[in-house]
Amino acid sequence: MKVYGENELDLDGAIVTIGAFDGLHRGHQQLIQKAQQRAELWGVPLVVYTFDPPPKVFFQNKQLLTPLEEKCQFLRNMQVDYTIFARFDEKYAARSAEKFIEELQRLRPMEVWVGDDFKFGKDQRGTAHMLREHFCTHEFEEITCRAGLRISSSRIRELLEKNQQALANDLLNREAVAMIRGK
Numbered sequence: 001m002k003v004y005g006e007n008e009l010d011l012d013g014a015i016v017t018i019g020a021f022d023g024l025h026r027g028h029q030q031l032i033q034k035a036q037q038r039a040e041l042w043g044v045p046l047v048v049y050t051f052d053p054p055p056k057v058f059f060q061n062k063q064l065l066t067p068l069e070e071k072c073q074f075l076r077n078m079q080v081d082y083t084i085f086a087r088f089d090e091k092y093a094a095r096s097a098e099k100f101i102e103e104l105q106r107l108r109p110m111e112v113w114v115g116d117d118f119k120f121g122k123d124q125r126g127t128a129h130m131l132r133e134h135f136c137t138h139e140f141e142e143i144t145c146r147a148g149l150r151i152s153s154s155r156i157r158e159l160l161e162k163n164q165q166a167l168a169n170d171l172l173n174r175e176a177v178a179m180i181r182g183k
């Protein structure tokens with residue numbers, strides 16, 4: 001896997017998935033796997049565009065679930081071709097949605113894959129609807145736990161605060177993580 005910062009990568013085609021991906025939980029894993037299948041089908045590289053630190057850690061001081069090194073290793077073991085780690089600071093957060101789209105255009109994406117609630121750009125003005133005006137954009141189905149609740153980094157943080165480690169681990173799919181680490 002090759003790692004880049006924001007505005008450093010140009011490609012002639014790619015499948016791109018974007019998100020904070022803190023925890024790399026079951027929902028994230030399935031989204032990335034879907035993007036990977038599409039990349040194989042198109043015969044182009046898979047690009048994960050993510051942020052360091054995750055925006056909620058930066059803005060809301062939320063607990064960081066997956067440190068950068070671990071996230072990098074996890075994505076490498078998922079056989080992602082390129083990861084862009086945008087340094088998320090005040091300057092970056094002030095970039096407009098349009099500027100972010102300009103950066104994505106440099107990857108010449110065949111398809112962009114995001115979750116249903118994806119937002120981007122200054123004040124979260126960018127939406128999947130806006131992405132769709134520029135790229136073939138797919139919103140991935142919502143991945144839920146056995147109880148039918150959406151799996152999210154926020155929910156995992158809450159479970160950890162309540163010492164519900166076993167359920168948190170289940171949502172994080174830590175067996176897969178351990179397996180990947182052991183590779």
Ligand SMILES: Cc1cc2nc3c(=O)[nH]c(=O)nc-3n(C[C@H](O)[C@H](O)[C@H](O)COP(=O)(O)O)c2cc1C
Binds near residue numbers: 019095096097124
């Ligand atoms: C260029 C750019 C600017 C952003 N600026 C803000 C911001 O001003 N406020 C905010 O809460 N989030 C901001 N974000 C973070 C997004 O709202 C969102 O967290 C990020 O795109 C990851 O999506 P996800 O949280 O669905 O994983 C920005 C994201 C990008 C790409």
Ligand SMILES: Nc1ncnc2c1ncn2[C@@H]1O[C@H](COP(=O)(O)OP(=O)(O)OP(=O)(O)O)[C@@H](O)[C@H]1O
Binds near residue numbers: 022141142151
């Ligand atoms: N359970 C899920 N099912 C499908 N897509 C998801 C799921 N969770 C996250 N995604 C998608 O994965 C990408 C990264 O999401 P993000 O890192 O914001 O995850 P999150 O778990 O929703 O985080 P948070 O709880 O902090 O908002 C986004 O495009 C998001 O829409």
